[in-house]
């Protein structure tokens with residue numbers, strides 16, 4: 166009887182451990198999927214808001230705006246990789 170209890174407790178522990186690893190892995194994935202643009206662009210300054218305001222419509226317009234637009238200076242540290250991620254994120258063509 167005592168042994169049975171021990172087994173079910175260890176089963177529960179393994180279950181909890183596996184669950185927390187799974188949970189942690191998920192949050193790691195989320196941080197890998199987010200990109201630096203979103204650190205500055207959230208809320209009313211989100212990229213979606215800019216898109217809805219019509220600041221850009223296509224992927225090329227966004228690339229031009231970020232690289233050559235009036236705010237290009239603010240984006241010197243933004244990588245091309247992040248820019249391409251933003252394009253995918255917004256589903257631009």
Ligand code: HEC
Nearest residue numbers: 201202205215220230231234235236239243244247248251
């Ligand atoms: C360090 C903070 C920061 C990061 C990182 C950043 N931006 Fe910006 N971005 C700004 C600021 C500040 C503005 C100016 C906001 C305003 O006009 O009020 C801006 C403006 C813009 C604008 C509007 C430009 C215009 O002339 O209307 C676009 C589009 C934009 N950012 C896209 C991006 C994209 C795409 C990325 C990622 C590659 C990015 N930003 C990363 C801070 C940042």
